[in-house]
Each structure stands twice: as structure tokens, then as C-alpha cells.
Amino acid sequence: MTRPIDLDPAWLPDEALRGVGTRRVLVLGDGPLVDTVRHEVAYARAQFGGEQGYDDGSSCELLLRIADSGGADGGGENRGGEGGEGGDAGREGFTLERDGTRTTVTATAPAGLLYGFFHVVRLGATAFLAAPPQTHRPALALRMLNHWDNVAVHPVMGQVERGYAGGSLFWRDGRARGDLPRVRAYARLLAACGINAVGVNNVNVHETEAHLLSDRIDEVAAIAAELRAYGIRTHLSVSFAAPVLLGGLGTADPLDSGVRAWWEEAAANVYRHIPDFGGFVVKADSEGQPGPFAYGRSHADGANLLADALAPHGGTVHWRAFVYDHRQDWRDRSTDRARAAYDHFAPLDGEFRDNAVLQVKHGPMDFQVREPVSPVIGALPRTRVAVEVQATQEYTGQQRHVCALAPLWSEVLRFRPDGDHGPNVGSLVRGGGLVAVSNAGHDPFWTGHPLAQLNLYAFGRLAWQPDADPDELLDEWVELTYTPDRTADPERLRSGLRAVLRDSWATYEKYTAPLGVGFMVQPGHHYGPSVDGYEYSPWGTYHFADRDGIGVDRSLATGTGYAAQYAKPWSETYETPETCPDDVLLFFHHVPYGHLLHSGKTVIQHIYDTHFEGVEEVEAARRTWASLADLVAPARHTRVTERYEEQLRGAREWRDQVNSYFLRKSGVPDAGGRRIH
Secondary structure: OOOOOOOOOOOOOHHHHHHHHOOEEEEEOOOHHHHHHHHHHHHHHHHHOOEEOOOOOOOOOEEEEEOOOOOOOOOOEEOOOOOOOOOHHHHHOEEEEEEOOEEEEEEOOHHHHHHHHHHHHHHHHHHHOOOOOEEEOOOOOOEEEEOOEEEEEEOOOEEEOOOOOOOOOOEEOOEEOOOHHHHHHHHHHHHHHOOOEEEOOOOOOOHHHHHHHOOOHHHHHHHHHHHHOOOOEEEEEOOOOHHHHOOOOOOOOOOOHHHHHHHHHHHHHHHHHOOOOOEEEEOOOOOOOOOHHHHOOOHHHHHHHHHHHHHHHOOEEEEEOOOOOOOOOOOOOOOOHHHHHHHHHHHHOOOOOOOEEEEEEOOOOOOOOOOOOOOOOOOOOOOEEEEEEEOOOOOOOOOOOOOOOHHHHHHHHHOOOOOOOOOOHHHHOOOOEEEEEOOOOOOOOOOOOHHHHHHHHHHHHHHHOOOOOHHHHHHHHHHHHHOHHHOOOHHHHHHHHHHHHOOHHHHHHHHOOOOOOOOOEOOOOOOOEOOOOOOOOOOOOOOOOOOOEEOOOOOOOOOOOHHHHOOOOHHHHHHOOOOOOHHHHHHHOOEEOOOEOOOOOEHHHHHHHHHHHHHHHHHHHHHHHHOOOOOOOHHHHHHHHHHHHHHHHHHHHHHHHHHHHHHHHHOOOOOOOOOOO
16 A cells, blocks of 8 residues: 655554554455455554464454454444434444454444544554443444535635645646545545545536536546545535536526436436445535526525435435625624524425435534534424534634634534533434535645644544544544654653643634624635724624624614524523623624623723733743654644744734724723733
């Protein structure tokens, strides 16, 4: 198995394979994914001198087997959740047990054996210690990355829209990149953290990208072959207007018989080239993308059109709920972008086909550093829902700033839309899955910032087990990626990495947009502060700061009514400033600068204090990182050091612009007497 040598190994350095590679290992079973496991084992043995186990299993220290390939399937404690609907979760599950001197991984299908192998890699030496049998199954059947990669270079967004790690892994200058060993290496990393689906092109489907569905499907098939080797199904973003753009039809009306026939043949053609194709991803009637509204049809009509075309082949359509008016009048405070997804989709609950998944952003706006959980997620009990998060850090530092996002995602997945006695989001999306906008690109470090690799890894692990502890995932990633036990001072390395990563989301929030108000970024590229950058634009991203106060009134009594889209008790909690949590106060309410928070501080003093604190915390993190120079590979350390210089510059800019703006707007001085420009 060849591996590109010019790439950062991320969480699969050779050292992580020591536990497997030093032992006598036997793999039993047949099929392409079992062959992948055999190749992985052979590679590990070649690095560390292990041996192949005897075919009868005698003297074997690690046995990896399909259930009917010798021995019965094991039972035991379920550590990964009960899995999604259907059989996929069973095919991906495995049992780990230690009997005497042998560790055994038993799976009912090859995919489970692959995940079981990588679980042993994660455990390292612990996998060979006495322990009761444990059965692991993914809680979510679909764990998907959406790449916002353009085939042709977009004149504004470039090769990758909202990508901060170089060019695309798949495409370059209008054609397939053709770097298939790198695609396979990427698939290996994804499988090792539990991801099983990838959308290979941008949800904003431009003219060139539209042809991937038809005359350029061979290029997609070549990528799919590499992803398939690690159990990853390929998905394709398509244009709703494809019958017009590609088929020469005069309409894309979802109820037109000719349109339906065109999509049926288009889907059949895809499956002739990619038999295990996952399905389509669609952005429609949003930010200029075509959709069913043009024909007076609903989004259920549009989604069902594609679902019906995919159904005979076992495919799924992921229909994004990111639909809103992006031509708003900032003076009209009755219009609220946050309401849009609920207003459009809640009335359609129960109208979508069984193989249609409504893909809902985790918050009602657009991946801000702090938003309430979208009320749409709890409003669709008869619809399959997937939650979409953003691993690429569009509004959280663009992979130039350290911002570990697992704590944010964990808060979303643990949120209970119906209160303490109702199911959490992680349970509600079992039928749909978890989706992330990818943060990987052609950069040698995969994610541009080496520490941003944690976000990609943690996403996959949370998609497998939504109730996983983010701190434990951080420790898991540190052990794999940096293998501290092989360094001169392992505890200093562990504690240093924890220090710079564990609270980095909270730090980023402190020096950027306060109390859930969001945005305040430079228009267009969204990097760096501009407090009024979108304040008078048509995009609906307002904070409404004036001389008297700040925030958006989304109450039912006096505002846009957005708070009432939640079920009780949240609708009541969010309705008044007195009951609203501080961290989203300005998202729900316009309050005076002197409003007293539950923390005991006024809003204006909170703004000042957190922005000063955020910069101080970045300075401390930079010093901690510098102290690890003797324990981290030079290339990694240098790249992160460069990024910390930019983060500190950016944090100071955010602090100075935000504090100066609100000092001038409010006229209230900082109680600490600190310098504000």
C-alpha cells in the first residue's frame, strides 16, 4: 500500500500503528474492505516487525474476523449507540473482546471489521489489556462531509468556496486533479475517525460542476473508487435546473413528466458508473440557486422528485433547508432571516419521501461562533433530518485561528428541543445523520492549520457517538497525532496541547462577536472585524446597535416572533431578557448597554472585559505553544507558530475595533480604565 510521503500523517502516523504492528495478527474474511484491513495490518507489521497469525488462529495475539469466518458474533456492552434505522448500523458495528492472550474483533460485515481495526489502533496498548466484551455501533448511520469544492475556479470564491487549506483534493483548474493516491490517503484518515460519506463538489453548482452529473461522471467514478476502498460512499451536489442546463428541456418543474423521466435516466446513469453511489445534495431557492419556487411548487415537491429517481438504486437526496430572503430591507425589523427555515419547512413535515433527508444547519443563521440551536430540528417528527455543522472555520477564524469546535457541536447534539424530558438532537437525527462542511484541502497539513485537524477528527467521532465527551476526544486525538509516550516529556506535551485547544472556542468567542449577536465580519470574505460590515446590507445579518442598546428583538410580544418557533420550555426561556441565557441574549433581545447580565456584569462591561481577556488568552496560548518546540515536529511547530502570530494580530484588531465601536456608541467608559482607542 503506497502512501504519499509529502503529507502530514495527521492522526495516523506510523507510530500509532505500533500496537498492531508488533504483534501476530490474523485477518479472516473476504471482500474489498477486508482486503483493506489486510493491507493495513501488513503495512503495520512491515514498520514494526510483527508476524502474520496462523490460519487456524493459534498463537494469534490479534484476530480480526467476520462473524461467519470462525467463531460466533460477540455480545457485550453497547458503547457507540444503537445505530441508525435499517441495516447499515449493524454492518458497521463490531465487538471487541480479550480472551486470555488474544484480542478479537468480530464484525458481521466488512465495514465493521474496518472500523474495528481502527478502534484497536486508537486504543493502542490498551486494546491488549483484559476487559469485558464491548460492542460498538455508530449511533448515526450517515456521517458525511460536504466539500464546497469547485471544479472550475470561481472568480470570487476560488477553487474551494470557504476553504482555508489550499486547493481542492479532487479538482484543479476545471478538471479532475487526478491525484488518486492522495484521495485514498484522505479516505483512510476519514475512515479512521468514522466518516462514511463524502460529497465531492460545492452545493453552489455552477455550469462546469453541473456536468459532473452527466458527461463528466467518469471523473466522479474515479474518485469514488478511491473512497470506496475505505467504506466511503460518494455523493454529488446537483443543480435543480439540470434538466434545462444539461438536458435541453424547457422546464425543471418537479411535477412535469418529462422532467421526472429525465432525472430517472440521469440517476440510472450515475449508478451504472458508481454502483454504490450515495445520492444527491441539493441547495435550491437559496442565494441565487434555482429551485421549485420558480414553478409554484414546494420544497417537498422538489426533494421528492429526486428521491423518486434515486429510490430504485438505494440512494438518498439531501435537501438543504438553508432557504431565506437575501434581499432584505434593513429598515424593516419585522423581517427576520432566522425565521426562514422554520417558516418554509415546518409546514411540510411528513410530506417528504422516506429517502429524502432535510439537511438543517445547526443554528438558524449561518455557522456563527454562537447561535441557539435551530428550532427546525425539533419541529419535523415525521421527516428524516440531518444536522449540518461547519468544520471549515468560515466565521471561527478560517483555520488561521485556533478554534476547537467539538464543544460547540457537542452542545448542539445534547440540546433537547422539548426540554429535559425529551430526546436530544443526537437522537433526533439518527434517521438522517450528521454532516459537516469539510475543512480539508490540498495543503500538506490537510487543514492548513495543523491544530485544525482536531475539528475534522472530532466531527467523525461525534457523528459516530454524539454523546462523546469533547475533552476525551481531544485527548484521543493528541495520543494518536502526537504519540506523547514516544517523546522526552510526554506530560508536558499533553498538558500543553490541552491548554492551547480545550478552551479555544471560548477564547475566540470572547474577542469576536459578543453574547450571540453574530457576524460583525468583513463582508464577502468574512475574515476580520467590521462591526457594521453587514449592518445596512440585504443579507439580514443585523445587530441593530444604536446609542441606547444592542441586539435583535426576536420575542413574540414585541419582536419578530422567532422565539415562539421553539417548543416549551425554550419558547418561554428565550422570550424575555430576564430568562434568556446570557450567551444568546443579543440574538433574542435588544437591550440597553446597562442591562445587567446573570453574570452580574452589564452588557457593555461584558463586551470590554471579554475582548481584553480574549487577547490575553491568545497571548498565553502562543507562549505555551512556543514552549513545546522541542517536543513537536519542526514543520508542524513552525506552521502553528506562524498561525499564532496571525491569530494574535487578529485578536488585537477585533478587541480594538469592537471596544472602540461600543465605547463611541454607548458613551460608557470601561470600568477597568484600560486603553480603548
